[in-house]
Amino acid sequence: MASLARILSRQIHASARRHALSKFGMPAMSPTMTEGGIAQWKKKEGESFAAGDVLLEIETDKATIDVEAQDDGVVAKILVNDGAKGVQVGSTIAIVAEPGDDLSGADALAAEAASEKPQSSEPEKAAEAPKPEPTKPEPTKAQPTSESKPELPAGDRIFASPIAKKIALEQGIPLAKIKGTGPNGRIIRQDVEKYKPEAAAAAAAAPAPAVPSADYIDIPVSNMRRTIGQRLTSSKQDIPHYYLTSDINMDKVLKLREVFNKALSEKDKSAKLSVNDFVLKACACALSDVPEANSAWLGETIRQYKKADISVAVATPTGLITPIIKDVGAKGLASISAEGKALAKKARDGKLQPQEYQGGTFTVSNLGMFGIDHFTAIINPPQSCILAVGTTKAILVPAPEEEKGFKVANVMKVTLSSDHRTVDGAVGARWLAAFKGYLENPLTFML
Secondary structure: OHHHHHHHHHHHHHHHHHHOOEEEEOOOOOOOOOEEEEEEEOOOOOOEEOOOOEEEEEEOOOOEEEEEOOOOEEEEEEOOOOOOOOEEOOOEEEEEEOOOOOOOOHHHHHHHHHHHOOOOOHHHHHHHOOOOHHHOOHHHHHHHHHHOOOOOOOOOOOOEOHHHHHHHHHHOOOHHHOOOOOHHHOEOHHHHHHOOOHHHHHHHHOOHHHHHHHHOOOOOOOHHHHHHHHHHHHHHHHOOEEEEEEEEEOHHHHHHHHHHHHHHHHHOOOOOOOHHHHHHHHHHHHHHHOHHHOEEEOOOOEEEOOOOOEEEOEEEOOEEEOOEEOOHHHOOHHHHHHHHHHHHHHHHOOOOOHHHHOOOOEEEEEOHHHOOOOOOOOOOOOEOEEEEEEEEEEEEEEOOOOOOOEEEEEEEEEEEEEEOOOOOHHHHHHHHHHHHHHHHOHHHHOO
């Protein structure tokens, strides 16, 4: 009895330890995330981890995000490996356990997790399986014998052995195209077996048609590219865009930038202000003056924001992303510049956190560094406006005060895309006038 009690005790203890195994589901890294990819597991099977350790990297439609452990534990089994795409949120990707737990039940729990998805479809397949059974392969086997006679018309003209006829029928070879080598030109088995259809022979002799496939490359659509396509298509179709363009004299900004960069270089040679830093600051000031442009269409309401959280379009190897510089109006040019550079680097490395690119109240897209004079940008919903910034060019402008009657000015062309549901044309014009005023007199936002 004592021995039996010990055995039962061990079984109960082992069962309790196995019960501690749990399924680790694909986490949702944002409220709108429905699927993602496994970029890389940082812990291997059998490896223990502590709270705060990075378990794996999740690839979302915008960035690659670290997933940290909430408690201590062990990775018992990994079900979805590195590089997997389109993993549904909530689906089991691993089996984890507490430190010291028995991991022998991991395979069974993994099998249970694997069967969760197909369970609904398996009965359908099982039910569908008997349906093809009435059309058993027996009729196909019987066809040669039943159809061999009627499929040999003009049999008095084609002389072939029974076995040759049978093989020709089964393989769909026309006997009329075979030259017999048997007695009196009779078609024998070897003649049928050696026969090569003209199309097949031509294809074998000329494999060149497969070469054109090398003229292009099919690139799989990434989660990020798919999301960009869906959002921009929806924006262009659903939002009534209109566009306002203005030329801005950048002479004073360029002179002030030169002075500031000279002063900054004495402290830190890597610190350098860009024209875009001035653009962002001027945007924030203009949004403070015309808050109607700092709004979002939410269907039944229009949300007007009190702070200018400006999204900055950044091109990355995988697509366009808009990290956000928060409360730009409360920051100086040096802070805007440093934060913008840090966010752009994280964006290109795919390391942005969701809170760093989700939200935003206004967007700036600058293609001036690529030599683009003028373009229009698509609104980033639910925002109401996006500013497209072109390059700064030296042009001749009238100057009655000059002896020549003209002078050279550095002019930048910008275009504001607005949602007519929230920002009327007059409001957009007021915002653009305020923005122009700040850039043409940059000392006004230094006060």
